[in-house]
Structure formats: structure tokens, C-alpha cells
Amino acid sequence: MVGIVRPWITRGSLHHVLVLSLLILAGCGVGFWLLEPRAVTLADGLWLAFTTAATVGYGDIVPTTPAAKIFAVFVVLLGYAALSLVTAAIAAVWVESAEREVEREILHELHAEVKRLRADLQTLRDERRD
Template identity: 60%
Template sequence: MANGLDFFSIGGADAHDGARAVHAWHVIRWLLCGWSLLVIPAFYGELTSTSQGALTIARSLYLCMFAGFALCLLWMLHTSRKPKAWLAHNRLDVTIMIGAAFSAGWGAPPWQTVEWVLRLLFVGLVAIRIVLSLKVFFAPNRLIGLLIAGAGVLAMAGAGFLWLEPRVHNYADGLWLAFESSATVGYGDIAPTTPASRVFAVFVVLLGYGMLSLVFASIAAAFIGKEERALRHEMHRDIKHLNAEIVQLRAELHALRESLTPSSDAITDAEALHSVPRDHH
């Protein structure tokens, strides 16, 4: 039974939809993830644009994003045996495609309150879509991968603050502000002051929460995993001992049953004795 949270998911292609649709989805899902990444330079390029040329470039990125999503969705509709059901299971992608189209030709900074809400809602949906696409790489038991990904996110966040925050004068300060934001330390020595850097800090904080939670969960799983393996080994050893005891008990029970059961020769002699006629006096 479907629920409201199905909207915030990537339905993909059903295994019963046909081999062509499943194969196409394996390719298209990564293309959609790549097109989704265009929202980052498009959003901040439009937000910080100071000339018509910069604004045109940002909107061109939105237009490319819309075209990429539209082509991928048309490809899936062409290969799917159940196009209507596929659209219903992938409403998030359809919504992002429509939002990219509106972003390409509507609104110019400074944005009004309603425009801010709609823009942030759109960027938030795209961020959810990117995380859902990459969640396979962020399993809690992949500590090394998580640490590498966290370092990469921190490096990109530092570059973003260097670009967006005027109080950040070098890359080291950008990295420090990125760490403060992702770890939610908040020393206050450097703080976002512009709308662009504040919006960027919001996403860095949310992403930092997720990354730190996964890293600590992976470390805890590593310690717990050792104890679980030891318990599993002990349990397997006990099961082997129990199996051996059961086999031995069955053998003893079979031997006991054989000793209590009369032999066939004894039964034959007893039957012959009873069949001999007796004299009547």
C-alpha cells in the first residue's frame, strides 16, 4: 500500500516491467543524478549574478537540466511497458523536471518571499534526489568510503564559502567555516553574512549531520561487528556439538530398539511351537 513518503523516493523500473526498461534504468538513473548536480552552479550563479550575462548562464544551466530530465524520462516511457505506472512511481523526477523549466524562465534576484520559498523547495527536492541516488555508496559499514566522501564534501564546502562569503579571504578560512557549519560547532569567529552563503550553510549543516551520523554509525558497527562475529562463531560451534550429540543419541536409540526387538528366528520357533497339535486326554 502506497503512502505519502513514496513521493520522496526513486521508484526506478519494476523488475516485471521488462528487461529493456530495467536495463535502460540502470543507465538513466546515473544520467539523472548528473543532471541534478547542475542545480548547484545554476542556483548560486543566479543568486550571485551581477550582470545579465551571468544570469543568462545560470538560466542556461537550468534549461540544460530540464532538457536532460525530459530526454531521460521520454526514454524510460518509450522502453517501459507500463508508462503510467512508471510515472506514478517516479513523481519526484517529474516534479524536478517541471521545477527546472520554471527556474529557467521565471524570477530574477532579488527574490520575493514566495520566490525564496519555491526556490529553496526546489533545491531541497533536488538535494533529496541526489542523496537517494548516492545512498548505495554510503552504507554504514563502508568507513573508508565515508571518510573519503566526507573529506571531499568538506573540501567543496570550503571552496563554496570562499566563493560566496566576502568575510572568507582564503581557502583555509573557507574550510574552517565549512567544518564549523558541518559539525555545528559555531565558534562565531566567522559566520555567513550574505543570503547566498547562509543558504549554502544550511545545506552544509544538513549534509554534515548526515555524514557525521554515518561515520559514527560505521565506527560503532565496526566494534559491534567483532563481538557479533565472536558470538556467531561460538553459536556455530555449539550447533555442531548439538548435531553430534543428536547423531549419537539416534545411534544409541536404534541399538536399544534392536536389542528389545525379537529376532526373526525366535519368532519363527515360537510360531512353530504353537502350531504343534496337542493330544486330548
């Protein structure tokens, strides 16, 4: 049970970073929905937050008020940070899995070598007895 729950609550884990990024994006969406008159629905605010945070800027909805434009600057900075954290967390998962595979191979080779050494030692003991 602990093994299942741990990735969701471990700080810095991929799950934690994804949830944090989604919460940041949702907060930015609500902010745009409140500040930007062209963002009529919450979905429009979320879309504007996503396109701004990802620096895509499709132009279908753009910040028009001074408050929304200033808020957009902070959304871009938060977007860079959040997307960088998600990218880093995904890379860490891949590197960790590659490291585990290398460790498995090393341990397999080490166990095989220990087995051969034990066999050689037993052979030497048997020869000494004879």
C-alpha cells in the same frame, strides 16, 4: 588482494562513507571560500564548513553575505547527513564485530557438541558389536 580492496570500494562501508563525507566537507569549504569575504584562505573556508556542518559555530569566522548565509543552511543539512552516516557506519562496524564473536562462540559450541555426539554414536556402535 580482493579482501584488502573490498572495504574501500564497497558502497556503505566505513571507508566509503568517510571519503564521501570528506569530499562533501571539502566542497563546502570551497563554497565558503568563494562566497564569504572573511574566509580569505581555503583553510578558512574549510574551517567555516567544518564548524557549520558540525553545528559547533565557534564564531571566529561567520557567514556575512546573504549568499554565504543561504549556503550555510545547506551546509548544516549536508553536515547532519554526513555526520549521521559516519556515526551509523561506525556503529555498524562495532555491531558486526560483536555479531562475528557471537557466531564464533556458537560455532565452537556446535562443533564441540557434534564431536560429543560422534563419540557417543561410536560408543553405541561399539557396544552393539560386542
